[in-house]
Amino acid sequence: ELANRMAERVADVVKSLMQNGIMATQTQTIDADTAELIIEEFGHKVVRVSDSDVEQVIQQDEDKASDLQDRAPIITVMGHVDHGKTSLLDAIRKTRVVQGEAGGITQHIGAYQVTADNGQVLTFLDTPGHAAFTSMRARGAQVTDIVVLVVAADDAVMPQTVEAINHARAAKVPMIVAINKIDRPGADADKVRTSLLQHEVIVEKMSGEVQDVEVSAVNGTGLPELLEAISLQSELLELKANPDRAASGAVIEAQLDVGRGPVATVLVQNGTLKRGDIFVVGEQWGKVRAMENDQGERVNEAGPSVPVEVLGLNGTPEAGDVLNVVETEAQAREIAEYRQKAARDKRAAAGAATTLEQLMANAKADENVAELPILVKADVQGSAEAITQAMEKIGNDEVRVRVLHSGVGAITETDIGLAEASNAPVFGFNVRANASARNTANQKGVEIRYYSVIYDLVDDVKAAASGLLSNEV
Ligand code: GDP
Numbered sequence: 001e002l003a004n005r006m007a008e009r010v011a012d013v014v015k016s017l018m019q020n021g022i023m024a025t026q027t028q029t030i031d032a033d034t035a036e037l038i039i040e041e042f043g044h045k046v047v048r049v050s051d052s053d054v055e056q057v058i059q060q061d062e063d064k065a066s067d068l069q070d071r072a073p074i075i076t077v078m079g080h081v082d083h084g085k086t087s088l089l090d091a092i093r094k095t096r097v098v099q100g101e102a103g104g105i106t107q108h109i110g111a112y113q114v115t116a117d118n119g120q121v122l123t124f125l126d127t128p129g130h131a132a133f134t135s136m137r138a139r140g141a142q143v144t145d146i147v148v149l150v151v152a153a154d155d156a157v158m159p160q161t162v163e164a165i166n167h168a169r170a171a172k173v174p175m176i177v178a179i180n181k182i183d184r185p186g187a188d189a190d191k192v193r194t195s196l197l198q199h200e201v202i203v204e205k206m207s208g209e210v211q212d213v214e215v216s217a218v219n220g221t222g223l224p225e226l227l228e229a230i231s232l233q234s235e236l237l238e239l240k241a242n243p244d245r246a247a248s249g250a251v252i253e254a255q256l257d258v259g260r261g262p263v264a265t266v267l268v269q270n271g272t273l274k275r276g277d278i279f280v281v282g283e284q285w286g287k288v289r290a291m292e293n294d295q296g297e298r299v300n301e302a303g304p305s306v307p308v309e310v311l312g313l314n315g316t317p318e319a320g321d322v323l324n325v326v327e328t329e330a331q332a333r334e335i336a337e338y339r340q341k342a343a344r345d346k347r348a349a350a351g352a353a354t355t356l357e358q359l360m361a362n363a364k365a366d367e368n369v370a371e372l373p374i375l376v377k378a379d380v381q382g383s384a385e386a387i388t389q390a391m392e393k394i395g396n397d398e399v400r401v402r403v404l405h406s407g408v409g410a411i412t413e414t415d416i417g418l419a420e421a422s423n424a425p426v427f428g429f430n431v432r433a434n435a436s437a438r439n440t441a442n443q444k445g446v447e448i449r450y451y452s453v454i455y456d457l458v459d460d461v462k463a464a465a466s467g468l469l470s471n472e473v
Contacts, residue, residue: 073234079150085128087217111307139320241304282321
């Protein structure tokens with residue numbers, strides 16, 4: 001491989017290695033320092049691929065304001081189980097997506113686009129729930145512009161509603177409340193609005209700023225109004241992108257298809273993805289062989305906010321992986337290989353990622369006020385609230401503790417997902433993590449700490465915070 005890259009003969013490289021006291025064979029792996037020595041001996045220039053090189057290849061220059069054009073908002077639907085997320089997504093898709101001429105079955109590709117009455121195109125991510133949302137964010141992809149929070153009008157704010165609110169807040173994404181099941185006999189929209197107040201979500205009808213729309217996924221009531229509310233919110237966000245550049249985007253879902261090989265649904269975030277483009281995506285690379293849109297039609301290109309299914313990958317990426325178009329296959333391969341190696345190294349060193357001490361050390365590097373994000377799970381609501389309040393008092397001018405989410409019950413995988421995405425440790429008060437959460441935490445290097453005395457918990461966080469201050473140079 002080394003001989004190949006230098007365009008030298010293998011025998012000469014082996015000979016040179018031997019002259020340097022390394023009895024290597026043709027297929028043996030040599031370390032980077034040795035390789036560097038040999039390369040110099042042959043009079044070639046060494047280029048070591050590093051994080052910053054990788055960054056440079058895929059770095060995109062800032063877009064000029066004049067190149068920017070409006071793009072469709074990208075929407076994720078979140079809310080408590082059974083409040084109607086899936087039904088709402090289906091209802092929106094059914095009423096708005098024009099069936100293809102062939103009348104074929106519309107293929108599910110993980111996202112779809114619809115048009116509001118005012119002509120605004122909206123892109124919906126078709127995987128409801130915050131597990132998808134946080135796992136994407138954990139991988140570095142901030143894909144969502146607007147969260148639609150679904151709350152059933154015959155129910156109220158439930159634990160996962162609160163989680164969804166906290167997820168949206170942590171990602172700094174604006175929310176629109178869809179009060180669903182308004183057709184139900186027991187529907188009480190005002191009760192929902194009032195219960196949202198307790199979580200500092202003040203909807204317009206309560207003189208707040210969060211738009212709220214009463215809808216029914218079953219009979220279609222309020223759907224046009226919901227789309228209009230989204231459109232209005234997106235105007236406020238002034239979402240722009242430059243279609244005239246090499247594409248970048250995020251993987252929404254990917255799988256290995258028996259007939260077609262690895263397939264990924266990519267949401268283009270900037271630029272235009274074209275057939276024949278060479279790209280890296282996470283630890284994989286590829287060349288766009290074919291693309292299909294959300295209607296299952298073949299397309300040759302996809303601009304900003306457009307979801308497409310991409311064929312031509314060399315491996316299966318993961319949801320949340322970022323895709324970047326690069327110039328040459330050699331670059332694409334090199335970056336993918338570099339990332340694969342880096343990921344292997346990281347896995348080897350896993351377990352030490354998100355400890356409280358490390359977080360403090362990281363926070364310290366930040367020039368502004370260091371913010372320590374944490375998650376709290378407790379056995380009863382009273383404890384969760386008491387801990388949250390105590391935590392939020394710990395801050396001073398330099399360090400601030402921020403409770404991303406506090407809730408009642410065992411520590412779950414969702415908690416770990418949010419913790420990972422925000423680089424936060426999880427504090428369990430008289431509760432444990434369930435088995436799958438423990439496994440995920442181990443894998444992702446998220447720290448879980450258990451307590452049964454509030455004072456101990458507060459003390460530990462305080463100690464870490466003051467330790468940070470006394471370490472200051
Ligand atoms: P998800 O878990 O949030 O995705 O909820 P689903 O979409 O699966 O809906 C849960 C249940 O509520 C299903 O039985 C739906 O038929 C029902 N449902 C959803 N939306 C409505 C609605 O607007 N009105 C009524 N009456 N039922 C609804």
